[in-house]
Amino acid sequence: MFVLSMFSLAGYGAVALSNVKIKQRYPWNGKVDISFNLASTRSNNAIRVSAIDTSTGKSFNVSTLYDENGNAIVAPIKMSPGTCRIVWDADTDVQSGYSTDSLAVTVTAGKFYDYPLYCVVDISGGPTAANYPITYLDAVPEGGWTDEYKTDKIVLRLIYPGVFVQGPNAIGWMADGSYRTVTLTKPFYMAIFEITQGQWKNIMGSYEPVGSTVLPVGDLYPQKVWLNDVRGKNANLSWPTSRVVDSGSFLYNLRIKTNMGGFEVPTEAQWEYACRAGSVDNTIYWKEYPMRFDEIIPTTVGAEAPNAWGLYDMLGNVAEWTVDKCATSYGSDPVIDPLGPSHVEGIGSGMEDRLGIIMRCLRGRKGDTSGGGFAAHFRSMWYDSPDSSIAELAAGVRVILQLEN
DSSP states (O other): OOOOEEEEOOOBTTEEEEEEEEEEOSSOOSEEEEEEEEEESSSSEEEEEEEEETTTTEEEOOOOEEOTTSOEEOSSEEEOSEEEEEEEEHHHHHOSSOOGGGEEEEEEEOGGGGSOSEEEEEOTTOTTOSOOOEEEESSOOTTOSOTHHHHTEEEEEEEOOEEEEESGGGSSTTOOSOOEEEEEOSOEEEESSOOBHHHHHHHHSSOOOOSOSOSOOSTTSBOOBOHHHHHOHHHHHHTTTOOOOOTTSHHHHHHHHHTOTTEEOOOHHHHHHHHHTTOSTTOEEEOOOOEETTEEOOOOTTOSOOOTTSOOSSSSSSOEEEEEEOOSOOOSSOEESOOOOSSOOSSOTTHHHHHTOOEEEEESOOOOTTTTEEETTOEEEEESSTTSTTGGGOBBOOOEEEOOO
8 A cells, every 4th residue: 555745834924724635546546636725815826736755855746737627737836715626647747666655745835936036136336335236037137147146246046945855865875874854844045156255245345265275266256254254153153043143244234235134044954955956866966176285176156057946056166054053963853944953963072162163064065085076965064163173174155045935
């Protein structure tokens, strides 16, 4: 007998799901019946159905859908409040090679589907500007993301909520760590490029190189920073109980001048979800970067093709900070919107207080020195301090704009 795992995301402001039921037909004929109650103040509501094989981390394209009368439903799905019923033809979309024992189906609803695909922050006014205007785009502009979008503007791409398998089980290489099923219930915009030196100067007033001396200098190269420079040391110590950032920090200036308090550094879960881009097939990247002092010499941002969600350099180039405090293991229990532990894990007793710093997780670091490999699940733990023994290994960062619904 087949068993489908069932997830539903609800509570998106004016839109909410309840009484979600996901059942396979008996006897099994490849069809899945989905029903739910939809409460909303709006007459037309966007609905999304997605599926993932939790044993491999592979996402499936859920596109062959019908209403209860057998009429084809074409995305984007729009439904009125009340009791809703959908039939998914899993055999058509997934075809062979799957088991419903590990198939997780997700139903999401929310006005976030109405958001434009790209959010653009104009920081060309520099550090003395009174504000940074925000505009929105539905597609990549004609001519692509030119240099102005890497220096005088910050471009963020909409990332829809969903379910994925976090950790190394999704691939065979380096598959010796823990993994878990993660549900992200809130949409967010993520910067398509790592923050560059040009962007840093526009917001902070100057380029002050930190850490390694191997980083090339130039407006199109990634800015290497300590997380304390991005959020502030006091703010880092209070995460995740508080999202406040220190006055004068990079995020503080960005929040104040856009009047958008949702700007943040991504969590580990958000970072890996965006890096995988709904697939396990594009999460290994091989590139032989030039090396010096056992560290890669980065290239300009966006020099190579983006991932499936239009994000550049998620694998390769500089390592990137995430906001979570360090945990040596994820554990195996399913989680929803994880923020990481409240206290640093994996360092000696008393060391946190004595050093006055916290340890952070880096993502996308160089794999093994012989292969030059990068993978979505790679994670390393370092002290976030220029006084530590790894001072020359400061990482880069990209920002997100958290959306509530």
